[in-house]
Amino acid sequence: MDDPILKLKEKILDLTASQRKVADYILKNPMEVAFLTVDQLAGLVGTSTTTIMRLTFSLNYTGYTEFQKGLQELLRNQAAPHTRLEANLKGVSENDLWTRCAENQISNINKTKEIISNDTLMRVLDMVMSSNRVYCTSVKSGLPVAQYLTFGLNRLIGNCELIVADQSDWVDLHLNLDSNDLIIATSFPRYARRIVDFVSQAKERNAKIIAITDSYSSPLIKYSDIVLPCNSGSLAFHNSPIASMVVADYLISAIAINYPDKTKARLDKVNEVLTKINYHYNNN
Template sequence: MENPIVKLQQKIGELTETQRRVADYIIKHPLDVAFLTVDQLAGVVKTSTTTIMRLTFSLGYSGYTEFQKGLQENLRNQAAPQTRLEANIKGINEDDLWGRYAESQIQNIQNTMDMISQDALEHTQKMIMSANRIICTSVRSGLPVAQYLSHGLNRLFGNTSLVVADVSDWVDSVVNMNENDLVIAVSFPRYARRIIDLARTAKMNGVKIISITDSYSSPLVSHSDLVLPCNSSSIAFHNSAVSSMFVADYLISALAINYPEQTKKRLDKVNAILTDMDYHSMN
């Protein structure tokens, strides 16, 4: 049976706002939903059972019961295999904070991989490749991701800059952007108002928007052409950037590997300059 979570992810752009809220909850809490009645799920997400039934119909299921059976089967199939690292961590004492942290981040990455389809990653790469100018923007917990992505993309293409939305006067950066340009916005709860304002303003100018955020209920989604949802939960109080950094690093690597004709010449030049600088600094 086809994975219901994957079907939800593929359909997410066609759903109504209310259906998207239901889908977002299912994607983030599949184990809970697998054993909730349709009435209980409706109560949790504060919507009607009719909305949930229509959502399952749109996915090709005969109803909520068939959808739930597919979800349960998918969870059973996922529970069987374990990576070597996961198997090792299972044996760690519960009081071992280091082990518990590693286990939670492995789960974050796995959840993120479940939420982002290969098609979305390929589309992201094509949007980056076709952009004349790229702005990466974020604040607070998402800022390291935007900085890393900005550095990597600029090293590859030389057309990317970082805008710290709550510090920079971003209006000057966005005002001349158009449909040939791209903004990559990174934001996690509590979502920064300035990033949302930047994305909305850029979108009004026809700029393409990619959002790296925690869920499809993020306020960035309504201004985005493409969303890469990343699990940002942590074992402490803060948003974790591990899974979003994982996605950023993958994109940089995939672009370098998949588009060698566009990246190799520039990388060779940069490497030659850096090598020469290292040589002279040692003499």
């Protein structure tokens, strides 16, 4: 079966900015798009029908109708997980904020899992392990992701540094970047200019870039070698880092599991030092 979602993921970095907005909406709302007219989709995204048609042409469809039929067929074969989640949400009381918040995060994680492929994640692991130095950067709502990644990667491979983009004097650092270095940048709306500045300058130095962001319309996209799109919606006003934290946790776990020959010796040495200085609380 022809998979329009897979074709969209493979092509998305080659699309124009306006086409990426359409693609991002489709990836996040496939069930809705499967039954929208081209005019309705254009109105929701805020673009033209011509942009949508050109997008479908670039995916080798004869037009929006053929693309939509492929999407409908795909969703019919995958209907159970989506409809089950929707049914669960409908049964939640309006007053049960705790449950709604938890279900929202589960939905964010599930949607993120559907968008990011295993092949993409394996490319990220290879990029991390082949880099001389890794720099994780973010500000505000994305900062916990950068901090968590920095701790985990540094504990495993010892070459990772945290850069708080709006506080650190990264200009001096950027002068020493080269093609053997990797930047992992996390940013959600409203995207911080300093992160974009840092990433754009790093790209000029030929550093590799991985973006953890909410959509393919993010300003980080045009500088990125790999994009990890993570749903960041919350029930309130803020961006939620939960789905992206799951991605970060996967990367740390996958490196520890897939590269034991490169990580076990370091972990043993760290544990030896911590034991020697009696770092952990002992209640015996």
